[in-house]
Amino acid sequence: MLEIRNLTKSYGDILALDRFSLDLGKGEVLGLLGPNGAGKTTLISILAGTLADFSGTVTFQGRNLFADRALKNRLGIVPQDMAFYDELSAMDNLLFWGGLYDVPRAELKRRAAELLERVELAGRAKEPVKKFSGGMKRRLNTAIGLLHHPDLLLLDEPTVGIDVQAKVSILDIIRNAGASGTAVIFTTHQLAEVETTCSRIAIMDHGRILAQGTLDELVRIVGERDIVEITGEFAAGPFSEALQDIAGDGIELLSVADNLASLAVAATEQIPRIMDRLFRRKLAVTDLKIKSPNLETVFLKLTGRSLRD
Numbered sequence: 001m002l003e004i005r006n007l008t009k010s011y012g013d014i015l016a017l018d019r020f021s022l023d024l025g026k027g028e029v030l031g032l033l034g035p036n037g038a039g040k041t042t043l044i045s046i047l048a049g050t051l052a053d054f055s056g057t058v059t060f061q062g063r064n065l066f067a068d069r070a071l072k073n074r075l076g077i078v079p080q081d082m083a084f085y086d087e088l089s090a091m092d093n094l095l096f097w098g099g100l101y102d103v104p105r106a107e108l109k110r111r112a113a114e115l116l117e118r119v120e121l122a123g124r125a126k127e128p129v130k131k132f133s134g135g136m137k138r139r140l141n142t143a144i145g146l147l148h149h150p151d152l153l154l155l156d157e158p159t160v161g162i163d164v165q166a167k168v169s170i171l172d173i174i175r176n177a178g179a180s181g182t183a184v185i186f187t188t189h190q191l192a193e194v195e196t197t198c199s200r201i202a203i204m205d206h207g208r209i210l211a212q213g214t215l216d217e218l219v220r221i222v223g224e225r226d227i228v229e230i231t232g233e234f235a236a237g238p239f240s241e242a243l244q245d246i247a248g249d250g251i252e253l254l255s256v257a258d259n260l261a262s263l264a265v266a267a268t269e270q271i272p273r274i275m276d277r278l279f280r281r282k283l284a285v286t287d288l289k290i291k292s293p294n295l296e297t298v299f300l301k302l303t304g305r306s307l308r309d
């Protein structure tokens with residue numbers, strides 16, 4: 001239904017999207033997971049038609065998304081920066097934005113009321129938006145994106161800066177949209193969200209997808225190994241050097257930063273060997289945790305960075 005091919009976008013010297021390609025089917029919910037600066041907003045902005053000067057193609061429902069204006073009506077967009085009329089009520093905002101699409105007025109009203117119910121704002125429908133909290137605004141924004149029953153819903157970090165309840169509500173809306181046949185791409189840098197909400201996860205960094213699949217498929221990238229997370233008083237360089245000659249031999253350095261390193265080991269019997277090398281170099285270890293591989297480990301392995309950076 002959506003085929004993105006080789007989207008490339010630079011801002012001066014910065015390559016924000018680097019031959020980005022992706023396929024999405026009807027009703028699929030794709031979580032696009034990437035650290036700050038990965039290119040998520042750039043991608044959403046290009047698809048939303050708010051960013052020019054790029055190369056590559058996007059085919060949506062068999063047609064060129066950028067050439068066919070009618071296709072734009074099939075997209076629902078929830079940008080990171082919200083646009084409302086603060087003085088208008090939630091309902092009037094919905095009717096205003098919905099009026100930009102070709103939805104008959106009566107149908108629009110019915111739909112607006114139904115969506116306000118779904119985003120748990122029905123009781124506040126008549127209040128001016130300026131009285132709303134950040135979470136309420138975000139929910140209203142999501143409702144606006146769904147007003148015209150889009151076939152593809154794009155949300156850019158829809159859960160940033162809102163309370164837990166609003167977050168749960170937005171993730172529910174995303175899941176429901178997928179279940180009713182709307183394809184969804186939502187960007188986030190929250191691992192837990194994609195684990196619980198998506199049918200597919202794509203990990204992106206430096207403007208391209210590094211890996212994609214279901215959660216299980218992604219976790220298999222790290223394999224049936226244990227993850228050893230070491231905290232201590234060491235710099236990244238000496239730490240890597242200390243383990244240089246045993247790395248590869250059942251031990252893989254997934255990521256090494258100052259004071260924190262993650263390793264994948266074939267067996268926990270490897271741990272004394274690791275500790276011995278660190279001890280000999282006088283690198284102090286203050287904490288050592290053994291974990292099962294999870295999405296975070298995969299992310300570390302692929303990007304070399306923690307999402308919490």
Ligand SMILES: Nc1ncnc2c1ncn2[C@@H]1O[C@H](COP(=O)(O)OP(=O)(O)O)[C@@H](O)[C@H]1O
Nearest residue numbers: 011014016034035036037038039040041042043
């Ligand atoms: N308007 C802009 N001008 C210059 N550089 C930009 C602009 N917008 C984004 N960038 C750069 O492009 C890269 C991708 O940014 P962005 O798409 O916002 O990433 P994300 O949304 O994943 O944080 C970053 O290096 C960012 O600094």
Ligand SMILES: [Mg+2]
Nearest residue numbers: 040041042157
């Ligand atoms: Mg962004």
